[in-house]
Amino acid sequence: MDELKRQFVEDFGLYFESTGLTRMEGRIIGWLLICDPPHQSMGDLVEALGASKSSISVALRTLVTLYLIEQVRVPGERRDYYRASSDMWTRSFRARMHQLIELRDLAEHGLTLLAEMPKAQRKRLELMRDMNDFLAQEFPKLLDRWDEIKREKGYD
Amino acid sequence: MDELKRQFVEDFGLYFESTGLTRMEGRIIGWLLICDPPHQSMGDLVEALGASKSSISVALRTLVTLYLIEQVRVPGERRDYYRASSDMWTRSFRARMHQLIELRDLAEHGLTLLAEMPKAQRKRLELMRDMNDFLAQEFPKLLDRWDEIKREKGYD
DNA sequence: CGGTTTGTTCGGTCAATACCGAACACTACG
DNA sequence: CGTAGTGTTCGGTATTGACCGAACAAACCG
Numbered sequence: 001m002d003e004l005k006r007q008f009v010e011d012f013g014l015y016f017e018s019t020g021l022t023r024m025e026g027r028i029i030g031w032l033l034i035c036d037p038p039h040q041s042m043g044d045l046v047e048a049l050g051a052s053k054s055s056i057s058v059a060l061r062t063l064v065t066l067y068l069i070e071q072v073r074v075p076g077e078r079r080d081y082y083r084a085s086s087d088m089w090t091r092s093f094r095a096r097m098h099q100l101i102e103l104r105d106l107a108e109h110g111l112t113l114l115a116e117m118p119k120a121q122r123k124r125l126e127l128m129r130d131m132n133d134f135l136a137q138e139f140p141k142l143l144d145r146w147d148e149i150k151r152e153k154g155y156d
Numbered sequence: 157m158d159e160l161k162r163q164f165v166e167d168f169g170l171y172f173e174s175t176g177l178t179r180m181e182g183r184i185i186g187w188l189l190i191c192d193p194p195h196q197s198m199g200d201l202v203e204a205l206g207a208s209k210s211s212i213s214v215a216l217r218t219l220v221t222l223y224l225i226e227q228v229r230v231p232g233e234r235r236d237y238y239r240a241s242s243d244m245w246t247r248s249f250r251a252r253m254h255q256l257i258e259l260r261d262l263a264e265h266g267l268t269l270l271a272e273m274p275k276a277q278r279k280r281l282e283l284m285r286d287m288n289d290f291l292a293q294e295f296p297k298l299l300d301r302w303d304e305i306k307r308e309k310g311y312d
Numbered sequence: 313c314g315g316t317t318t319g320t321t322c323g324g325t326c327a328a329t330a331c332c333g334a335a336c337a338c339t340a341c342g
Numbered sequence: 343c344g345t346a347g348t349g350t351t352c353g354g355t356a357t358t359g360a361c362c363g364a365a366c367a368a369a370c371c372g
Binding site: 004005006008011012015017019020028033034036038078084086090091093096102103106109110113114117121123124125127128130132134135137141145147149150153155 | 262280283306311
Binding site: 197210 | 347348349350351352
């Protein structure tokens with residue numbers, strides 16, 4: 001892997017680390033987006049990323065669990081291959097949607113705690129709930145529109 | 157602080173820890189959303205959260221820097237007060253918007269690396285770029301619509 | 313049934329960092 | 343100027359967790 005690609009992969013690592021995944025998981029995603037061919041075995045990844053088998057192994061499992069990458073089993077071959085999921089971005093977008101719902105629920109919970117308090121006290125939490133509720137309703141519509149555009153553009 | 161509120165505050169700590177802030181910062185935000193009065197001094201926070209002055213101090217500074225809370229200086233008083241920003245949720249939403257732009261830029265960067273490669277190789281990154289571009293364009297519109305709703309509801 | 317290739321699990325190490333207590337700085341007022 | 347009251351900075355501690363190497367397991371071949 002040349003220096004520029006290594007940099008690209010490292011940037012991915014840093015980005016995904018900032019979003020809650022591990023750096024290694026981010027690196028794998030980055031690499032799977034630029035590698036040739038697009039599917040890679042564990043051995044390929046060990047070599048390309050210069051990481052240990054064990055680190056790659058656990059990172060791969062996590063990413064598969066999150067549906068961010070797909071495991072490709074070739075019949076007759078011992079090796080498994082991995083590739084970036086075609087819907088990985090909508091997946092992670094949905095995960096963010098879920099965070100909005102968490103926030104809305106937190107606000108609801110707080111409002112029950114302040115049930116006896118005057119309106120002015122409760123306003124902070126009502127604002128929080130309503131905003132996250134609004135966004136949680138709008139996000140799926142955005143996804144639908146994106147699917148539409150994707151089809152128009154001839155992806156998939 | 158009673159047990160239920162402590163739980164609420166702790167939930168906030170965990171939530172914000174999962175988004176990249178520290179647990180203490182999350183606890184402060186949680187507390188500032190349910191406390192009475194809505195503005196609190198450092199001493200109030202030290203007592204309410206049972207944390208050290210130093211931890212509170214650095215957490216407050218971070219939150220102020222991020223515009224998630226506001227510092228209220230009362231003339232004639234030595235103490236500073238802090239309260240949850242009225243626009244804290246739009247602030248953090250904008251921060252997420254910025255993450256989309258980062259992703260789009262990462263994709264662009266990758267595409268320059270694959271400039272010589274055939275279309276099929278580049279497709280993964282084009283999809284990534286286009287989706288994040290789409291969302292980065294739509295998010296501000298969502299915020300505008302939310303502002304509208306907020307005004308109708310009589311917040312602000 | 314050995315032996316080779318592939319993948320997982322485990323123990324240990326190292327780095328990062330959240331938090332604390334204490335020392336230090338600043339401010340306002342007597 | 344001195345003294346409370348208020349806020350920041352610093353060193354140390356303890357926890358967390360990402361990563362590695364090696365041992366282990368499992369699958370497939372001769």
